[in-house]
Amino acid sequence: MKKIIILFTIIFSIFLNAQTAKEIIDKNIENSGGLTNWKLLNTVQIQGRVTLGVNDEYPIKIYQQRPNLSKTAMVVAGKETPVEGYDGKNGYAMNYAQNKLQQYNDYIPENFDNDFIDWENKGFEAKFLGKEKIGELYYFKVELTKNVNKTIYYFDTKSYMLFREIKKDEILTYSDYRKVGNLLMSYRIESASPKKDSDYVMTINKIEINKELPKNTFKF
Numbered sequence: 001m002k003k004i005i006i007l008f009t010i011i012f013s014i015f016l017n018a019q020t021a022k023e024i025i026d027k028n029i030e031n032s033g034g035l036t037n038w039k040l041l042n043t044v045q046i047q048g049r050v051t052l053g054v055n056d057e058y059p060i061k062i063y064q065q066r067p068n069l070s071k072t073a074m075v076v077a078g079k080e081t082p083v084e085g086y087d088g089k090n091g092y093a094m095n096y097a098q099n100k101l102q103q104y105n106d107y108i109p110e111n112f113d114n115d116f117i118d119w120e121n122k123g124f125e126a127k128f129l130g131k132e133k134i135g136e137l138y139y140f141k142v143e144l145t146k147n148v149n150k151t152i153y154y155f156d157t158k159s160y161m162l163f164r165e166i167k168k169d170e171i172l173t174y175s176d177y178r179k180v181g182n183l184l185m186s187y188r189i190e191s192a193s194p195k196k197d198s199d200y201v202m203t204i205n206k207i208e209i210n211k212e213l214p215k216n217t218f219k220f
Contacts, residue, residue: 021126021142025116027160033183038117041183042066043213048187048204060202068109069218082220092220101220115144115151122146131157139163162186169193180207 029035046062059075063085071085082101083094091107094100115124129141132154139154154164161184165172170193174186187204 020128024128024140024142024155024160025119025126028155028162029116031160031184032177033181035117037182038113040210041112042210045206045208045211045213046204047206048202051201051203052199063213063217064112065213065218066112068112070109071218071220085218085220087218087220103220119144134164181209183209 029038032038042065044062044064046064047060048062049057049059051057061073061075061080063069063071063073068086069088071082073080073082075081082092085092086107086109091104091109092101093104093107095102115122119126123146125145127143127145129143129152131138132141133139134154138157140157140160142153142155144151144153149168152164152166153162154166155161156163159177161177162174164174170191173190173192174188175190176186176188177184178187185207187207189202189204191198191200191202193199
């Protein structure tokens, strides 16, 4: 009987964690604009600047289009210079040693939607890890797992907005959420890595959504 009670407790705990994680993710989607509006998002154009170290600052433009097209470009003297992206077949990234854009056939593009959208259908498992204090505030802590890949997410306990994302080799911190159409998007993203060699702060000035992009946008 004791073993049955212990087994039931474990099963109930797993079920409770899954349900709580789902509720937090659902609340994040709802409060940031709703599932329908996120699925209606087809293009994103971002203008801003990236700060590396203390004084290195570069204007950038980012273009994204469903399902996974992307281009990040530095703006120098009014001219856009692509530094990374995906054209639907191949990926591209700047080889700074050779100072030229290099094609990568094995490039893995990021999904246009974040992992929260239809996470169950994408094969993720969600687990609620309780609350954790960062600085002076507590945050909900949720783990998404797919195969051997795990990502930890921290959500504001009041607004349910995403505060931090911890990947294997990068920590992203989001802040300064503003309304873009019917959606809430972060206008400040900080990236930190274990080696500290690729840390940056992205400050966004303008975000435009669902505008038709020229056909040559994702040509490299």
